[in-house]
Amino acid sequence: MAIGSSKLPLVTYLLNNGANPNANRRGETNSALETAAISASPEIVQLLLKHGAEICNRSALHKAASYGHLQICRILIDAGDDVNAIPDNEDLFENTTERDDWGTPLHGAAGNGHTECVRFLLEKSARRDVRNPNGLTPGEVAQRRGHTECAALLV
Template identity: 40%
Template sequence: MTALHQAAAAGDVQQVEDILRQSGCNANQRDLDWSRKTPLHWAAATGHTETVRMLLQHGARPCLRTEHGWTPAHSAAESGRLAVLRLLHSLHAPMDQQDCCGDTPARIAQIYGHHDCARFIKKAEVEGQAFRVMAAQRGISLDDTDEEWAAQGEEHEEEEDEEQEEISKGNNQT
């Protein structure tokens, strides 16, 4: 865990800002020891709204996912961080992305009993989908895809397809 990850998790806005101002600091660095969480995941999960805002102002991408497909919205939903969810939504962060098990942030909020968050996210999903349609019609590009995570998903699908072919070949030989 880097100093930035630790400061974000602790909600130390001043330290986060100091670290981000250093040259070469990457607001989107993934923590390989903690499921590839970014500092934004940590700040969202711990409910530090001002830290979330600071990270976003310095280029943190709210569409980046952990190794299990969680966005910062999933992290905030798990912990019941409604203020963080409101902030993410106000900045057009994706609120309806499915993780590797098919769960959206709204489902995560429901699982953990954060019904106010689940209700909010359900409305945010509809608004976000309408915004994406409008953006597409106007030619506005959105930062709503984690290319690295998507590529990993494609690799896994190819591996599964190869495994299925091997199984089929084996069944046909018997």
Template identity: 35%
Template sequence: MKNFNFPKKIVVFIAFIFSTSLGTAGSYDDFFKAVKFDDLRVVQRLLQRGFDPNTVNPDGVPALMLAVRESSLKVAELLAAHPQTMAEVRNDKDESALMLAALKGHLNLVQKLVENDADVNKTGWTPLHYAASGGHVPVIDYLLENSAYIDAESPNGTTPLMMAAMYGSPESVKTLIQAGADPTLKNQLGLSALDFAVRGQRPNAIELMHAGLARWAARTK
């Protein structure tokens, strides 16, 4: 067998590249393990070393989205506030990290995402739809304070009030009505928020919708 004698500088360079690749692979695995298990210390250390917060896992899921999905709140808030993080990430259902945080009622995370330019009024289903579905009044209030469109329409014309009436809490229905949501709107199926409340068998929401409709009628005379 022929014996190759590489110059020492080349050997050192190859060893450097090989060790760097191994180190990067280790960091990648450590990062996503820490994201999944909400290990703030490890994620902080890796970010300080220059690890990209927008890295995706083997399934193509960005770290921020994974942290929100796994309810790794400490890591999610760290990533959401990081200046290099692209806050407006979406999954394959066109749901943003802000939408998922709103659905779960994670107000601090919602605030950090909005402060880092997550889209409050994305086209189609919006964070306000999701906050209303979860019945989370503090998140609803915060989104409205940050210019969320109260009567935003989903692709089929469904509004946040409709979602609150069927899935949310009575408090979320009341909050949206008092904030000026239009109770007379109907979606493409011809259903109003009252219809949603009836279909969802939500007595409190039905009562609130009747009261809201009466006030709306009196106001628009």
């Protein structure tokens, strides 16, 4: 399913005609929801959720936070995504566990310097003390990557 901000009519048509919003949910492939989160398409994210797209144990929220897509983060958290979860699809990229920004959505936002997303996630009870697979907290990731404003929020 092609996802992008200009693809809303196509996605609507496909979903209304029986397309499975959870197709291609293998670990090594982005789901439609994860792709929409990366593409910053709130309308498509909402449409996919309405049609049953699964959010649990996936990386849509992590991706939205990593890209600084605050509106998508809001939608996903309002839909019940876990602000403190580490996605279980780490095999999405060959080097995911080697990346220091892999972990909770807060790791993704802090590791990529998205201060507003960090603030929002903290307001939504994101934990500062969760360690990612590399043993780093979100604050340590922000500091390591030189995002001092994010690091200061995570002290």
